[in-house]
Amino acid sequence: xxxxxxVKRVVDYNVRIQVKPDxxxxxxxxxxxxxxxxxxxxxxxxxxxxxxxxxxxxxxxxVGSAKCVETLRTALAFGADRAIxxxxxxxxxxxxxxxxxxxxxxxxxxxxxxxGKQAIDDDANQTGQMVAALLDRPQATFASKVxxxxxxxxxxxxxxxxxxxxxxDLPAVITVDxxxxxxxxxxxxxxxxxxxxxxxxxxxxxxxxxxxxxLKIVKTASPAARSKGVMxxxxxxxxxxxxxxxxx
Amino acid sequence: MQMTHEHxxxxxxxxxxxxxxxxxxxxxxxxxxxxxxxxxxxxxxKLGLLGIAKPESVGGLGLDYSYQxxxxxxxxxxxxxxxxxxxxxxxxxxxPALANFGSAELQQEYLAPAIAGEMVAAIGVSEPGAGSxxxxxxxxxxxxxxxxVISGSxxxxxxxxxxxxxxxxxxxxxxxxxxxxxxLIVVPLDAKGVDRHQKLDKLGQRASDTAMIFLxxxxxxxxxxxxxxGKGFIYQMxxxxxxxxxxxxxxxxxxxxxxxxxxxxxxxxxxxxKPLLDNQVVHFRLSELYTELEALRALIYRATDDVVAGxxxxxxCSMAKLKSARLARELTDACLQYWGGQGFMWESSVAQFYRxxxxxxxxxxxxxVMLEIISKRLGFVGKRRTY
Ligand SMILES: Cc1cc2nc3c(=O)[nH]c(=O)nc-3n(C[C@H](O)[C@H](O)[C@H](O)COP(=O)(O)OP(=O)(O)OC[C@H]3O[C@@H](n4cnc5c(N)ncnc54)[C@H](O)[C@@H]3O)c2cc1C
Numbered sequence: 001x002x003x004x005x006x007v008k009r010v011v012d013y014n015v016r017i018q019v020k021p022d023x024x025x026x027x028x029x030x031x032x033x034x035x036x037x038x039x040x041x042x043x044x045x046x047x048x049x050x051x052x053x054x055x056x057x058x059x060x061x062x063v064g065s066a067k068c069v070e071t072l073r074t075a076l077a078f079g080a081d082r083a084i085x086x087x088x089x090x091x092x093x094x095x096x097x098x099x100x101x102x103x104x105x106x107x108x109x110x111x112x113x114x115x116g117k118q119a120i121d122d123d124a125n126q127t128g129q130m131v132a133a134l135l136d137r138p139q140a141t142f143a144s145k146v147x148x149x150x151x152x153x154x155x156x157x158x159x160x161x162x163x164x165x166x167x168x169d170l171p172a173v174i175t176v177d178x179x180x181x182x183x184x185x186x187x188x189x190x191x192x193x194x195x196x197x198x199x200x201x202x203x204x205x206x207x208x209x210x211x212x213x214x215l216k217i218v219k220t221a222s223p224a225a226r227s228k229g230v231m232x233x234x235x236x237x238x239x240x241x242x243x244x245x246x247x248x
Numbered sequence: 249m250q251m252t253h254e255h256x257x258x259x260x261x262x263x264x265x266x267x268x269x270x271x272x273x274x275x276x277x278x279x280x281x282x283x284x285x286x287x288x289x290x291x292x293x294k295l296g297l298l299g300i301a302k303p304e305s306v307g308g309l310g311l312d313y314s315y316q317x318x319x320x321x322x323x324x325x326x327x328x329x330x331x332x333x334x335x336x337x338x339x340x341x342x343x344p345a346l347a348n349f350g351s352a353e354l355q356q357e358y359l360a361p362a363i364a365g366e367m368v369a370a371i372g373v374s375e376p377g378a379g380s381x382x383x384x385x386x387x388x389x390x391x392x393x394x395x396x397v398i399s400g401s402x403x404x405x406x407x408x409x410x411x412x413x414x415x416x417x418x419x420x421x422x423x424x425x426x427x428x429x430x431x432l433i434v435v436p437l438d439a440k441g442v443d444r445h446q447k448l449d450k451l452g453q454r455a456s457d458t459a460m461i462f463l464x465x466x467x468x469x470x471x472x473x474x475x476x477x478g479k480g481f482i483y484q485m486x487x488x489x490x491x492x493x494x495x496x497x498x499x500x501x502x503x504x505x506x507x508x509x510x511x512x513x514x515x516x517x518x519x520x521x522k523p524l525l526d527n528q529v530v531h532f533r534l535s536e537l538y539t540e541l542e543a544l545r546a547l548i549y550r551a552t553d554d555v556v557a558g559x560x561x562x563x564x565c566s567m568a569k570l571k572s573a574r575l576a577r578e579l580t581d582a583c584l585q586y587w588g589g590q591g592f593m594w595e596s597s598v599a600q601f602y603r604x605x606x607x608x609x610x611x612x613x614x615x616x617v618m619l620e621i622i623s624k625r626l627g628f629v630g631k632r633r634t635y
Contacts, residue, residue, distance in 0.1 A: 188309055
């Protein structure tokens with residue numbers, strides 16, 4: 001069974017995000033970049049499935065600038081066997097990414113396509129769903145448990161009301177949630193081995209995908225600064241305070 | 249020194265390990281005056297962190313020393329100073345000579361398990377009567393048949409209460425004052441005649457255990473000799489270069505953190521109607537210290553480049569050791585001042601590093617010893633005097 005895992009390079013979750021002064025986006029110059037944490041979870045799941053003997057090959061894929069090859073190297077250190085880099089220096093919107101990933105699926109024919117449920121940069125939470133729709137294959141989003149048996153996957157999903165368990169036919173698209181697993185530490189020998197694993201380069205053009213997306217970013221702004229909190233000593237004081245603000 | 253993706257990933261794994269497996273326990277270990285060396289090192293060994301620049305034949309990664317410097321810097325994200333130093337003993341103080349000059353057999357017996365994290369190592373040079381003056385050690389190792397019989401005592405031995413073996417410097421010749429009569433010998437610490445019950449009470453670095461070790465007619469196989477008899481002093485001087493560069497790199501992150509913590513604290517603490525940080529004397533001082541820290545980092549990287557290129561890096565390693573130790577004292581003292589009473593509290597991060605980093609001007613060769621080496625290398629004094 002072949003698993004495809006898509007990984008995205010994003011600003012590291014520890015970095016305090018700064019909006020560019022002209023509001024055109026978020027500053028990334030000299031900022032630490034890492035693999036999207038949800039994609040790490042997807043990678044981890046694929047590697048665990050491989051260790052269990054369910055998956056035999058893991059292919060990592062990314063769509064983005066030349067620098068994203070580092071994110072692919074991280075995926076290879078996790079345990080991907082090889083990687084595909086769809087090189088695109090410009091902005092990549094969810095639908096463009098989805099179309100590129102669908103084109104890669106067309107070549108690779110994976111049985112399982114694992115993605116993070118969203119990327120922590122723009123939090124769009126769309127790519128996995130779009131891929132499934134474009135492929136016309138089943139999808140299971142927000143997975144917190146994945147079990148594969150034969151040509152079916154049983155997936156527990158985190159939904160507002162609690163947990164929902166569904167069974168889907170493979171090939172399928174699964175987007176993973178935070179509680180699915182805890183990604184491993186990258187071992188140093190694996191980090192060095194990753195350097196020698198193959199990375200195949202392609203472009204949106206090669207894949208027949210248009211680079212332009214349908215969305216236009218009008219403005220990026222920082223959230224309003226939080227006003228200073230007040231410490232209250234008693235419940236009565238808290239209730240009075242809330243009433244004062246018209247919240248009760 | 250060029251930070252590649254692989255350097256960054258090694259640092260990342262290290263930082264993650266520190267954040268998840270070390271920092272949550274440090275308060276307890278500081279209080280107990282003890283860290284579970286076997287447990288921590290075993291976990292680090294599994295990740296491949298203990299043999300980055302060691303040969304692949306003993307389970308290392310065989311990478312150049314720049315990767316080790318990336319590791320040392322990342323270790324500096326520990327919430328206190330004891331652990332980076334104690335781990336450094338395992339990777340850069342007790343093992344370089346064994347890796348460079350030990351027989352294959354001796355390496356398999358002691359180095360491979362140290363890299364795997366199965367054995368804890370210590371370095372035994374200093375003695376009650378000789379610290380800076382390494383040549384003045386009194387411990388003797390007499391060759392009797394196939395064995396060395398060792399007697400003497402070693403003081404301030406890091407990891408000493410729990411290490412499995414110590415890389416010991418001893419006199420193997422009759423002349424006890426010279427340089428050519430010393431040898432490095434691997435001594436298993438469960439050997440008969442070893443007493444190391446005395447754990448020492450320290451000003452700082454309290455999570456790291458430090459011991460006095462007595463050796464009374466301890467017998468070890470002659471094959472435990474590292475390299476050649478009589479070359480121990482030279483081997484140890486070379487081994488010191490790794491130790492000193494490691495120590496320098498391992499405290500950069502701590503100093504950076506102290507500056508940032510101080511900016512955060514003084515940015516929030518108000519006096520006379522404005523944050524303390526708004527006083528020019530405070531933010532100028534912090535900026536100046538940060539500038540010095542970056543200059544130190546550049547010096548460390550230059551020394552690393554020389555080590556990687558196989559050049560004699562003694563001058564730059566000594567300078568890095570001196571500057572890092574001096575800056576650590578200046579920086580933690582200056583920052584502590586701006587915290588006021590809160591800085592004097594045991595639990596504050598600035599007090600932690602004020603205590604812990606104080607060691608660096610003493611351990612691994614005191615500042616004055618570095619200055620002596622630097623003066624000689626620059627030709628100001630000694631045999632190579634050129635002025
Ligand atoms: C926490 C801790 C851990 C340690 N771990 C180890 C370990 O694992 N293994 C080990 O072998 N040792 C270890 N040491 C010992 C350490 O290396 C020595 O303390 C250090 O080398 C200084 O030696 P000393 O204490 O004997 O000082 P001394 O040699 O007595 O010197 C005292 C002071 O005199 C000054 N001085 C010395 N020489 C000169 C000079 N030529 N010119 C001018 N001034 C001079 C310096 O300021 C020096 O600090 C450790 C020490 C500590 C405190």
